[in-house]
Amino acid sequence: MPKLKTSKSIKKRFKISSTGKILRHQACRSHLLQKKSQIRKKKLTKTYQINKSDLYRLKVKLYI
Structure with missing residues (x-):
């Protein structure tokens, strides 16, 4: 049986953090930044943990 491929x-x-948590970046950080405030842009740089409802689906795709 061939190996399962992860979704690239x-x-x-x-x-994936060292403790096994899946982290994501915030959206709205790639363009149209001129009208966003400095505080808002700074808050968008943080990484956030994945929601519990999406966790199973992502683990299946990443084969964790």
Whole structure:
């Protein structure tokens, strides 16, 4: 039986921490930044933990 391939697009978008948590970046940080305030842009740089409802689906795609 061949190896299962991970979804490369998901692998690029999410990071797995050393404790096994899946982290994501905030959206709205790539363009149209001129009208956003400095505080708002700074808050968008943080990484956040994945919601529990999405956790199972991502683990299946990443084969964790």
